[in-house]
Each structure stands twice: as C-alpha cells, then as structure tokens.
Amino acid sequence: MTDDEEKLTDYFDGRMAPAEKAAFEARLAAEPALERRLRLLRAMRASLKAGAPAMPADLKASLKRQARERASRPRVSWLESLRAALGPGLGCGVGAAFVAALLAVAVKLALPRRHAADPAAAEWKDDAAAAGLKGLWIDDDGRDSDEG
Amino acid sequence: MLERDALERFVDEFGDHAYSFAFSLCGNEDDAKELVQKAFVKIFDKAASYDASQSLESWYMTVLKNLFLDWKRSWDRKHKVSLDEPTDYDGLTVADSVPDEREEALLDRLERAEEVRNVHRALSRLTKESRAVLTMIDVNGMGYEDAARALGWPLGTVRSRVSRARASLRTRLLAMGVTA
Numbered sequence: 511m512t513d514d515e516e517k518l519t520d521y522f523d524g525r526m527a528p529a530e531k532a533a534f535e536a537r538l539a540a541e542p543a544l545e546r547r548l549r550l551l552r553a554m555r556a557s558l559k560a561g562a563p564a565m566p567a568d569l570k571a572s573l574k575r576q577a578r579e580r581a582s583r584p585r586v587s588w589l590e591s592l593r594a595a596l597g598p599g600l601g602c603g604v605g606a607a608f609v610a611a612l613l614a615v616a617v618k619l620a621l622p623r624r625h626a627a628d629p630a631a632a633e634w635k636d637d638a639a640a641a642g643l644k645g646l647w648i649d650d651d652g653r654d655s656d657e658g
Numbered sequence: 659m660l661e662r663d664a665l666e667r668f669v670d671e672f673g674d675h676a677y678s679f680a681f682s683l684c685g686n687e688d689d690a691k692e693l694v695q696k697a698f699v700k701i702f703d704k705a706a707s708y709d710a711s712q713s714l715e716s717w718y719m720t721v722l723k724n725l726f727l728d729w730k731r732s733w734d735r736k737h738k739v740s741l742d743e744p745t746d747y748d749g750l751t752v753a754d755s756v757p758d759e760r761e762e763a764l765l766d767r768l769e770r771a772e773e774v775r776n777v778h779r780a781l782s783r784l785t786k787e788s789r790a791v792l793t794m795i796d797v798n799g800m801g802y803e804d805a806a807r808a809l810g811w812p813l814g815t816v817r818s819r820v821s822r823a824r825a826s827l828r829t830r831l832l833a834m835g836v837t838a
Contacts, residue, residue, distance in 0.1 A: 519821035523795070523802070546761055550828055553768035555796045557777035562797045565677035569691055570669060573698050577665035580702045 514544060522551045665702055668714060675798040676718060682793040683726045685782050693729065697722040712807075715800065719808035723790065730786070764828075764835055773831065780830040788823035795820055 520526045521534050538545045676697065680690040700721050708717070767773045781789060790809060794800040795816075800808075806816045 515825050516818065516821045519817060519824065543758060546765060550761065550765055551824060553765060554777060554824065554827060557768055557774045558781065558792065558796045560771065561774040561778045562678040563681045565673040566691065569694065570673045573669045573673065573695065574666050576699065577669050577702060580665060
C-alpha cells in the first residue's frame with residue numbers, strides 16, 4: 511500500500527501527468543478501498559484547515575505596529591551607529607585609532623616578504639613535502655593498466 | 659529589498675499561516691507567539707537584503723523553522739531529552755489490515771466535521787518533520803517547491819514525507835476512534 515499511498519499523494523496534490531492521472535482515476539473507480547483513502551485525505555485536510563489556530567489579534571496588531579516603525583526608521587550605517595554610541599569626543603579618537611591601524615596594515619603589506627628566520631628549518635619542511643609526494647608515486651610504474 | 663508597506667501587508671496577509679505553522683511545531687500558544695514574534699522581527703531586520711526572486715513566504719518559513727530548531731535544541735538540552743527522536747517516521751505502520759468499517763466510520767465522522775479537534779490532537783503527536791510538512795502543505799496550501807525550499811529538503815523528500823505523514827495521521831485517528 512506504500513506505493514499506493516505515494517500515488518494517492520501525487521493525485522491528491524495534483525502532481526500526476528495526464529496519462530498517469532487517467533489510469534489512476536480508472537483504478538479509483540474500480541477500487542472502493544482506494545477511493546475511500548482519497549476521501550479520507552480530503553476530509554483530513556478540511557479538518558486540519560478548519561481547526562488551524564489564527565494569529566491572536568494582539569500579536570498581529572503589535573507586529574503590524576513594529577513593521578510600520580521599521581519602515582519609517584531611516585537606515586543608518588554601522589559606522590554612524592558606532593559614532594553615535596561613543597559620543598562626539600570618543601568617536602573622533604576611535605576614528606583616528608582606526609585610521610592608524612589601517613595605515614599600519616597597509617605598510618606591512620607593502621613591504622617585501624622575508625623567508626623564515628631559520629633557512630635549515632624551511633629546507634627540512636620542503637624535503638618533507640617532497641618525500642610525501644614521492645611516497646604517493648612509489649608503486650607507479652608509469653602504465654595506466656593498474657589504475658582505476 | 660522590500661517596499662515600505664510590504665512588511666505590514668505581509669503580517670496582515672500571512673500572520674495566520676505563520677502562527678498555525680508555529681503552533682503546530684511548538685504545540686502551545688505561548689511558545690508559538692514568541693517564535694512568530696522572533697521570526698517576524700528577524701525578517702524586519704533583514705528586509706533591506708531581501709532577494710525578490712525568492713518567495714517571501716518560504717523565506718519567512720525558513721527563518722521560523724531555524725528559530726524553532728534552535729529553541730528545540732536548547733529546550734531538549736535543558737530537559738535532557740534524547741536527540742534520537744525519529745526524524746521522519748512516526749513509529750506507526752500503515753494499517754493495511756484495518757477493517758473497512760473502521761475507515762468508513764472515521765470518514766463519516768470527518769465528513770460531519772466531528773473530528774476537527776481530534777485531527778489536531780493527532781497532528782500534535784506526529785514528529786516535528788511530519789507536523790511541519792503537513793501544516794505547510796495541507797493547512798497553508800504551500801506548493802511542494804516552496805515547502806522544499808523552506809524546509810531545506812529535496813523535492814522527493816517532501817513528497818515521501820507528506821505521504822507518510824498523512825498515513826500516520828490517519829492511523830492515529832483510527833487508533834483514537836477505537837479508544838474514544
């Protein structure tokens with residue numbers, strides 16, 4: 511019946527192709543148990559809809575008020591919000607510190623990168639990476655026949 | 659980006675769907691209200707970055723679902739609940755052997771709208787995945803594509819989970835009919 515349950519679902523929700531729908535309707539006409547299950551689906555849906563709780567009026571009114579307030583509130587950027595929260599004097603100080611930090615990052619990025627302090631250690635790392643790669647190919651004789 | 663009036667209109671038009679989805683996940687009014695409120699506030703805050711090619715409803719549902727999962731994880735930690743909850747299976751088999759009369763009787767009660775409360779009680783006992791997908795598709799009328807986007811599942815998973823969730827709901831209702 512599980513297969514029939516899914517077919518009933520497809521039929522009930524209008525998700526059958528025309529040919530399949532016609533064949534299923536023929537079955538419904540011939541099989542009272544199947545047709546009863548379809549009527550049960552309709553009746554259960556009607557009961558579910560009939561008893562669905564509506565949103566309480568006070569909640570709806572409150573949400574509508576909030577929606578109106580949000581819509582009328584002008585949009586403020588996060589920087590403006592921060593400045594307003596910190597006050598005029600502190601806001602300027604934080605702004606200056608922020609600009610200084612940005613400059614420091616820019617200078618650091620502009621300078622050429624140097625290698626690790628210990629060249630031997632860097633070399634050891636490279637060797638280890640190479641050994642790992644070699645290990646990957648150690649059994650490979652170059653033919654494709656042993657792959658896949 | 660959302661237009662000036664779009665947020666308020668969205669609350670107006672979509673509030674009930676959002677709330678019923680949250681309620682089906684949380685199972686109680688207080689948590690559902692809090693969850694919906696948080697999800698809307700998040701949407702309000704991110705309205706400027708809204709991508710109009712995406713459905714607003716499925717965006718909202720994604721936000722709400724993620725908030726629910728965060729809330730559920732912290733609730734489970736606090737109450738030391740096992741994280742091994744079944745993910746997409748309600749622990750019930752499709753009762754193929756159910757006698758026709760029992761299904762006929764259930765259908766009769768459903769069609770006379772006598773089972774609305776029981777249907778919601780049965781829904782609340784399914785897994786969170788089943789509750790989510792049934793509420794999206796059967797209650798809120800979302801399409802599979804939007805539900806898949808909101809839940810972060812492939813389309814085929816939505817199809818199989820909605821099918822299984824409906825079968826589990828029916829099985830639970832039949833069991834409740836026996837014990838009622």
